Amino acid sequence: MDEVGRLFECHEYFVPEMLIAARAMRAALEVVQSRLTKAQTESKGKVVIGTVKGDLHDIGKNLVAAMLQGSGYEILDLGTDVPPEKFVKTIEENKANAVALSALLTTTMPEMKNVIEALVKAGIRDRVKVLVGGAPVTEEFAKQIGADGYGETAVAAVGLTRSLVASATA
């Protein structure tokens, strides 16, 4: 997918090619997903996940969700283009331990801050851990917006959730 992105940048690929590549990646992911999400007995916590408002990229988000689910977390996947209010409502209704936000566009990254602000406004910021990730997101950006953690990969997301949720429930 990195190569597809590079070809898109140098105008060799266009949106249709990106879509075809995304479809192939999704098909591959389905194979991986079914192996990652083998029956787990006890839930290690609830994680709400979604791609932020204005952003339709979901391959990375789905990978993070599958890895977390495979590691024993209960996943509430809100999909893509998720407004802050929907994150807040789902966290409140399900008493979620963490929320994982994904953004792939530099233009939608600020939405992550909007979600954190909405959590503060709803009075539940201290009850939920906020994890952020996606290709343009950095550790520094995560700190700037007041997130609890940043993960570069789906594997990192698991370790991060484990340490954050464990410290919250300890």
Ligand code: B12
């Ligand atoms: C596939 C793709 C699309 C597909 C998406 C299909 C889908 N269902 O997701 C389609 C064709 C729809 C698309 C559309 C667009 N795209 Co696009 N797309 C891509 C592409 C090629 C691959 C993204 C991808 O799936 N990567 C693979 C996954 C596995 O990686 P990932 O998402 O980064 O996730 C990993 C980590 O980041 C991390 N992670 C992800 N989320 C989270 C969350 C947490 C909490 C944690 C801890 C970790 C984490 O874990 C994942 C696995 O390790 C990228 C190029 C690239 N190199 O990223 C461009 C790219 C993101 N797109 C781009 C653009 C410009 C667009 C469009 C605006 C194009 C247009 N003119 O219409 C639209 C925007 C639509 C919208 N509103 O969202 C640009 C963004 C530029 C920028 N600086 O913002 C990129 C970078 C291409 C480029 N080089 O220019 N796109």
